[in-house]
Amino acid sequence: DAGVTQSPTHLIKTRGQHVTLRCSPISGHKSVSWYQQVLGQGPQFIFQYYEKEERGRGNFPDRFSARQFPNYSSELNVNALLLGDSALYLCASSPGLGVANEKLFFGSGTQLSVL
Amino acid sequence: TQLLEQSPQFLSIQEGENLTVYCNSSSVFSSLQWYRQEPGEGPVLLVTVVTGGEVKKLKRLTFQFGDARKDSSLHITAAQPGDTGLYLCAGGGSQGNLIFGKGTKLSVKP
Numbered sequence: 001d002a003g004v005t006q007s008p009t010h011l012i013k014t015r016g017q018h019v020t021l022r023c024s025p026i027s028g029h030k031s032v033s034w035y036q037q038v039l040g041q042g043p044q045f046i047f048q049y050y051e052k053e054e055r056g057r058g059n060f061p062d063r064f065s066a067r068q069f070p071n072y073s074s075e076l077n078v079n080a081l082l083l084g085d086s087a088l089y090l091c092a093s094s095p096g097l098g099v100a101n102e103k104l105f106f107g108s109g110t111q112l113s114v115l
Numbered sequence: 116t117q118l119l120e121q122s123p124q125f126l127s128i129q130e131g132e133n134l135t136v137y138c139n140s141s142s143v144f145s146s147l148q149w150y151r152q153e154p155g156e157g158p159v160l161l162v163t164v165v166t167g168g169e170v171k172k173l174k175r176l177t178f179q180f181g182d183a184r185k186d187s188s189l190h191i192t193a194a195q196p197g198d199t200g201l202y203l204c205a206g207g208g209s210q211g212n213l214i215f216g217k218g219t220k221l222s223v224k225p
Contacts, residue, residue, distance in 0.1 A: 004157070033212065042119075042203050042215030043158065056210030090157050097211050104213065106157030 002026070004093050004107035012113045013081050021076040021110045025093030031055075032074040033104065034066060035090040043090055049074055050097050078112075086114045117142040119204055121216035128194055129224055136189045136219045138204035145207055147187045149178055152201040152218070194223045 005024045013019050025032050031050045035043035045058035049068035068074045072093075078085055088111050092104040122137045138147065146165045150158035162171050164180035164187060171178045175198075177190040191198055201220050205213040 035213075035215075040217070042205075042217045043213075044215070045208065045210070045212035048211055056208075056212050058210075058212065092157070103160050103163070106159070108156050111155075 004091055004105050006089075006091050006107040006110050008110060009108065010111045010113075012115060014115050015081055015083060017081050017114075018077065018079045019081060019112060021078075021089050021091075021112075023074045023076070023091030023093075023107060025072050025074070025091075026105055029093035029095050029105070030072055031094045031097055032068055032072065033092045033094075034074070034076045035092065035106075036060075037088040037090055037109070039087070046076070048097075055097065081114045083114050086112060088112075117144075117206065117208060117214050119206055119214060119216035121202075121204060121219050123219060124217065125220050125222075127222045127224065130195055131193050132223075134191050134194055134221070136191075136202055136221070137186070138188070138216055139186045140206065141185065142206075143184050145184070147180060147184075148205045148213070149187070149189055150203040150205060150215075152203060153199075158203055191221075194221075196223045196225050199223050 007022045033048040034046040037043040047066045048056040052068045063079045066076045088109040090109045092106045094102050148163045149161045152158040162178045167182045167184045169180045175192045179188045201218045203218045205215045208214045
């Protein structure tokens with residue numbers, strides 16, 4: 001079975017542009033979470049979606065938005081890109097709500113560079 | 116705010132040496148997870164510890180959860196080059212999310 005797939009793998013944008021990142025969860029998983037990992041840091045929580053509804057949001061500005069589709073895939077959108085948005089964006093899926101003891105399966109991420 | 120602090124930040128050792136990585140917090144966590152991340156990949160779950168004082172072994176890796184459930188350690192015996200990677204500890208946040216430490220970057224030289 002395919003794992004969590006993310007596209008694109010790499011992306012270069014300039015300041016002020018917007019970007020859309022895509023994620024397909026493992027088949028049967030209903031929860032998708034997004035994390036931002038800046039170089040040298042651990043991943044930071046951005047959003048969690050379960051059954052197409054937002055269930056959690058981290059401390060990120062409104063320039064960040066996301067949605068989940070009926071097939072449980074998800075998009076992360078970032079508007080008005082800043083240099084500081086350069087990071088590895090990770091998507092993770094889980095069968096349920098992804099509470100602390102539940103195993104998260106991470107994709108390989110999208111490496112975003114903002115110039 | 117729940118924070119997880121990991122130490123050391125970097126570790127470079129020779130093949131065959133033993134090492135311990137620490138994960139500490141001032142907050143109590145219902146469980147802690149350890150992940151390993153290789154360059155260009157997402158984190159992969161190694162273990163979840165749930166009970167205070169719990170010890171779990173995964174081949175040459177030994178994980179311990181502190182009695183007060185505020186800290187955890189990862190001990191690797193006879194490290195191998197294949198153990199090279201970023202080791203992350205993570206605990207449950209208030210929104211069903213994971214709170215990660217900054218990680219320990221381990222390099223094992225042959």
